[in-house]
Amino acid sequence: MQTRCHFSVLIHEQAKKYGERTVFEYRDFGSTEWRECSWKTFSERVRQVSNAMLNLNVKVQENMGIFSQNVIQYMFTDFGAFGIRAVTIPFYATSSEQQIQFMISDAQIRILFVGEQDQYDKAYRVLPLCPSLEKIIIFDPAVKKDPNDPSSMYFDEFLKLGEGFPRQSEVDVLSKQANNDDIANILYTSGTTGDSKGVILTHGQYNAAMLANDECVPVGEKDRVMCFLPLTHVFERGWAFLCLTEGAKIIINTYPKEVQQSLRETHPTCMCAVPRFWEKVYIGVKEKIESASALERKLFNRALAVGRRHNIEYVSRGKRPPLNLHLEYMMYDKTVFSLVRKQLGLENPHFFPTAGSYVSSEVEEFVHTIGLNMVVGYGLTESLATVSCDHMDKVYTMGSVGRPITGISIKIGENDEILLKGPTITKGYYNRDALNKEAFDEDGYFHTGDAGYLKDGELYLKERIKELYKTSNGKYIAPQMIESKLLVDKFIEQLAVIADQRKFVSALIVPSFPLLEDYAREHNIKYGSMSELCKHPAIMKMMQERIDTLQQQLASYEKIKRFTLLPNAFTMENGELTNTLKIRRAVLNKNYAAEIEKMYEE
Numbered sequence: 001m002q003t004r005c006h007f008s009v010l011i012h013e014q015a016k017k018y019g020e021r022t023v024f025e026y027r028d029f030g031s032t033e034w035r036e037c038s039w040k041t042f043s044e045r046v047r048q049v050s051n052a053m054l055n056l057n058v059k060v061q062e063n064m065g066i067f068s069q070n071v072i073q074y075m076f077t078d079f080g081a082f083g084i085r086a087v088t089i090p091f092y093a094t095s096s097e098q099q100i101q102f103m104i105s106d107a108q109i110r111i112l113f114v115g116e117q118d119q120y121d122k123a124y125r126v127l128p129l130c131p132s133l134e135k136i137i138i139f140d141p142a143v144k145k146d147p148n149d150p151s152s153m154y155f156d157e158f159l160k161l162g163e164g165f166p167r168q169s170e171v172d173v174l175s176k177q178a179n180n181d182d183i184a185n186i187l188y189t190s191g192t193t194g195d196s197k198g199v200i201l202t203h204g205q206y207n208a209a210m211l212a213n214d215e216c217v218p219v220g221e222k223d224r225v226m227c228f229l230p231l232t233h234v235f236e237r238g239w240a241f242l243c244l245t246e247g248a249k250i251i252i253n254t255y256p257k258e259v260q261q262s263l264r265e266t267h268p269t270c271m272c273a274v275p276r277f278w279e280k281v282y283i284g285v286k287e288k289i290e291s292a293s294a295l296e297r298k299l300f301n302r303a304l305a306v307g308r309r310h311n312i313e314y315v316s317r318g319k320r321p322p323l324n325l326h327l328e329y330m331m332y333d334k335t336v337f338s339l340v341r342k343q344l345g346l347e348n349p350h351f352f353p354t355a356g357s358y359v360s361s362e363v364e365e366f367v368h369t370i371g372l373n374m375v376v377g378y379g380l381t382e383s384l385a386t387v388s389c390d391h392m393d394k395v396y397t398m399g400s401v402g403r404p405i406t407g408i409s410i411k412i413g414e415n416d417e418i419l420l421k422g423p424t425i426t427k428g429y430y431n432r433d434a435l436n437k438e439a440f441d442e443d444g445y446f447h448t449g450d451a452g453y454l455k456d457g458e459l460y461l462k463e464r465i466k467e468l469y470k471t472s473n474g475k476y477i478a479p480q481m482i483e484s485k486l487l488v489d490k491f492i493e494q495l496a497v498i499a500d501q502r503k504f505v506s507a508l509i510v511p512s513f514p515l516l517e518d519y520a521r522e523h524n525i526k527y528g529s530m531s532e533l534c535k536h537p538a539i540m541k542m543m544q545e546r547i548d549t550l551q552q553q554l555a556s557y558e559k560i561k562r563f564t565l566l567p568n569a570f571t572m573e574n575g576e577l578t579n580t581l582k583i584r585r586a587v588l589n590k591n592y593a594a595e596i597e598k599m600y601e602e
Helices: 010-018 039-055 072-083 097-106 117-129 155-160 168-177 203-216 234-246 256-266 275-291 294-317 323-344 361-369 433-439 479-486 513-522 530-535 537-550 585-591 593-599
Strands: 022-026 035-038 063-067 087-091 111-114 135-138 152-154 183-189 197-202 224-227 249-252 352-354 374-380 385-389 409-412 417-421 446-455 458-464 492-498 505-511 560-565
Touching: 010 039, 010 072, 010 234, 022 039, 022 072, 035 039, 039 072, 039 155, 039 168, 063 072, 063 097, 063 117, 072 087, 072 111, 072 168, 087 097, 097 117, 111 117, 117 135, 135 155, 152 155, 183 203, 183 234, 197 203, 203 234, 203 385, 224 234, 224 256, 234 249, 234 374, 234 385, 256 323, 275 294, 275 352, 275 361, 294 323, 294 361, 361 374, 385 458, 409 446, 433 446, 458 479, 479 492, 479 505, 479 537, 492 585, 505 513, 505 593, 513 530, 513 537, 530 537, 537 560, 560 593, 585 593
Parallel strands: 022 249, 063 087, 063 111, 087 183, 111 135, 135 152, 224 249, 352 374, 505 560
Antiparallel strands: 022 035, 183 197, 374 385, 409 417, 417 446, 446 458, 492 505
């Protein structure tokens, strides 16, 4: 059952309830050993952090930064700050020096917590450029500080400032004064246009979000939840906090690239993820099917057909499957599908919230087919994550983004734009008065920039209005939809559709380099460099055939007519990706102007 109280006291209330029960499984920096932390210890560390912050003269509603991967110290810091009514501002661990300099200066951050060496080095380099920044506190004890650095301290040293809880009476007073109007976080969105703006999230928004999500998301005390997306991401942050209110156990995965191994080692029941995670799962399973024997392929394809019929045509629509279908499904579920889930580390699956970008219907159906409850949703940083999601106890439709949560009012405006109003919606952007006036209409509805519609109580997305392309022939193209259809191919790692004011659709494609090299070896294709391989006629022919197959259901004007295989990946360093790995189309258009123009030559 959910514990409902202000975040300033949540952890202490849960510690009274659960005591020595484990709340976190985690690994220290650089360690392969999983450790446990109890609710009681969590509460003590949060109190220490609150006391230590007061000893560093942290004031009510003062902004502090956290520049780190997901680690247990991150949680201590967040809730320690909430206990004294301070504000935490999470930075993506991959943020550039330019980005953190902007955020530190914009929010006038005095104290910055950092994760490991890379974050410390960046923070120390911008220190002279940020007049407000006074102190850096380092989570990883293995970090080597600059010999000329007098302003930094390790987290263990910081905790000693709160040993024995010397300021606890003040902490208690501040916790009692905490209210729903207090700012909890400011989340800076990097944005696909490059404009960074701080979204204000209050404790009132969190309170409303916890209540509303509790009604439709069945996470509970028995769940083991993998914390995989960065805690900077509003989806993971809101989800992790919800799990804490419900008494679930959280498994903290520090390095995203290690998540598959972490899943197999810890066997979670739930995990929130972006569609790309499930696309890679789908690609991996398809690859194994393709390399299997003819008999195994036949068996697996039969299992998929039965699973689809059982879970998509009946269960998702609220219908009871016929007995013979149910029995056949149970047989495949206990044999074929259980093996797939075991390889993923998901032997005891409960449900898996998925949002953040367009979810391919092919991938969504596959995940449900193999017996994993993918709960597709929609939300923004400005809505404190969830606007809508599938409800497992109600009919849900493949292709929708679920039913609106309690308290959210949705209005469909001009150009089918989704407009939002309710207690979970931000009051505005930090230090952005002009932008705030543009973001809300006269009735107080927030402009999402996403087009969609409501049907039978479910919300459907159409396209991102600002990313809707118009060809020179007057046809509108939704690039994300096209990209999602092609990203399920194992040979395609990254993809950017080009179409705006062009006479046809083209694409920049970053292939999976290891798979491309394997294909070249198997087919005796000679090449001197990756650039040469990407241009080889045999490779281009193979890729064209795969693309043609994947876009059969598209209208002729939506189909990719020409494409360029790139020998290098899109990167954050080149400004081509945001911290959440969304592509910045304007930057790609500039960086690959020559390649794009070549595709449109007669």
